Amino acid sequence: MSLYFLIVLFITFAASGLQYSVLGSVWPIVYRDFGVALSLVGYVNMIIAAGRVVASVYTDRLVGKYGTHKVASFGFVLICLGLFGYANCRSYAMLCIISIPLGFGEDFFLCSINTFSALHLRAKYANWLNMVWSLGATAGPYIMSLCLAGGAAWNAGYLVLALIQTGVLLLFLSSRGKWKEIPSVEVCSPGTRKKPMREAIRLKGMPVMVAALFCYTAIETTSALWASSYITIRKGLPDDVGALGTTFLFFGMTVGRFASGFISDRLGDKRMMHIGQALIAAGSLALFLLSGRTAVLASMAVLGFGCAPVFPCFIHYVPQVFGIGDTGSAVSLLMGSSQLATLLMPIAFGWIADLGGMGLYPFFQIFFAAVMMAALVYQRKHAMA
Template sequence: MISLLLAVIYLVFISLGLPDSLLGSGWPKMQVVFGVPSSYAGYISMTICFMTIISALLSPRMINRVHTKWIVISSIVLTILGLAGFSISHRYEMLFIFAIPYGLGAGAIDASVNHYVASNYSGSAMNFLHCFYGVGAMISPYIMSLALKYAKWNEGYLWTAFVQTAILAIVIISLPLWKGNESEAEEDRQESAGIRESIKVPGVLLTLIAFFAYCSGEATCFLWTPSYFAGTKSGLSDERIAAFGALIFSGLMLGRLISGFISNIFGDKKLIRLGIILEFIGIFMLFIPTQNYLIAAIGFVIIGTGMGPVYPAIQHMAPTNFGKRYSAAVIGLQMAFAYTGSTFMPMVFGVLQQHIGIGIMPVYLIFFAILNIGMLELAYLRCGKIQTI
């Protein structure tokens, strides 16, 4: 029953990833239909992220009052509403209205399910969980491409809403599977602390800064990797440059897949340290002065592979480092800091590269990698639970 429930939870994280790639894949056509500049996608994306931050900050209170299964169901319903709303939008301004449920649903699922898995399953399960998020994020661009080929961009959102509805039906059918952990979860909810109390716990603020740093680097790679190749390597076709956008994502999937098999052997802290060492190796490969794009391409895959275990491991450590009383609030805060970094720091890099040049990207990435590991090591010391290697 436990393994069957875990399969349902993995399916939930596929549903979390499904909406995240739609805007990017559909926007080239959407902007033409709406008659707005390409940059206007950023305003929609920021609205979704802002609502996700709000939802993540509210998640500790929701987790304390409502069982995770009901948060998951209501969040998927909100996401379906957002996707269906996008599909019927015929004016750009309408997207802002439906971006509200779109973002609220994502943040609530992310924080509540991460807390549930961190509290009830191993680090291996947490890494595989985030792998399945990637599966969802990989599927939706194909849904949109089929819609653009055989129908319109609207159907891409509508078809994704249908997939989400099917996942919702499976979650509803699986409700009896959650009963095994209900009594323990009820006790945890009664003892859980709020955000104001939790942020004062030694080490929490340091892990929040570390999470902000990690997601800043990750999101910068997602947005700017193709531009890095276009600006630093010559003779590349537009198709090949666009394909380089998948390098970091492929590395992340690989890193989390490998971590799923070895995390129970190494533990979260060692896994993070090994991952960031690998990330440094990938970043240093970008400093090699050559026009050969293969070295940089391998470097970005290595960066992504190193980043892979960091996000799941930090969240999985929350109950251990801070206790179950604080873990729900800490994970909610982590999600809020994560989306803040993902929302704003790629934009900051965009301004920097416009004045200095896209070649500054490895320096930008190494700054956040150092900030990430530095804050985590300080957090371990503050928690008083540092382990010797």
């Protein structure tokens, strides 16, 4: 792989995370502008998640027919369209409609590139690839906060993000020739027959792996969507601190994935995931017990640091469980199934928040971290081929 190819891959993957946590960080402003209930952000998230579920199911088949670069490029085009739509959104109904292409685009891109990463990159590069995604997810709310601090509306912040993404899309399109120069990418070359989803579901160990990734996705999506509201409503801190909480979550994730890149090859995927799960529980407990701006932001950073190694190590672990030949189908199924957590958990927590249960947010994280750890321990003992 050429240096230019890796640079483009890392920049594009970073940019794909820009919009991920922005809606949650500005929702305390948006729901007041639209005059809707606080919990309705969960339905926007559900629409995005539904698109991601469908995209995940079909990504592996499309990659086999058209190749990784074409599918990833198409996904990025949809991301740009969605962000331009947000920049011109004037009602909650429009927000819901515009979210449809955004969900499809995110997983067409992420699923195709993550499959490529699992098959062709070492563990440390897989961690660093997801590190730059976290960097993008950190930068998104920060860019939005700068726009808000400058007196601009939240729509203007989304316009800035859309323009950035368009520039990155052009950069990714310029790398088309480099993809053809990678001999190993033939594993995902056009025309390759892929295992149908109905067969992938029956792979040994798949139910446990689905449950584990469901739990992690529940932790990450609930944090991205509700952490800001928890900080402002439950902890009584200002709106800007709530937005910073989301930034610190993904800053911790970024730093953690950078550090994980140096030790993941030595410690192994399973051990890295268990360390991350323990830190998620510790950060969530600290967030519940501590108060004040500094303590809350530090707790969010620890929570993000714990999330850091879990997803990249999980995806890198897939070929060890299912074999190289079934990795593409397995990743597509796992990512599609995990989006059920994105679809259901933020809505479920929104209902609890509306009933006055916002304070339960940290315990959501602790519960799912414990269940994921139990699932992976069970998988290692009983479900591996």
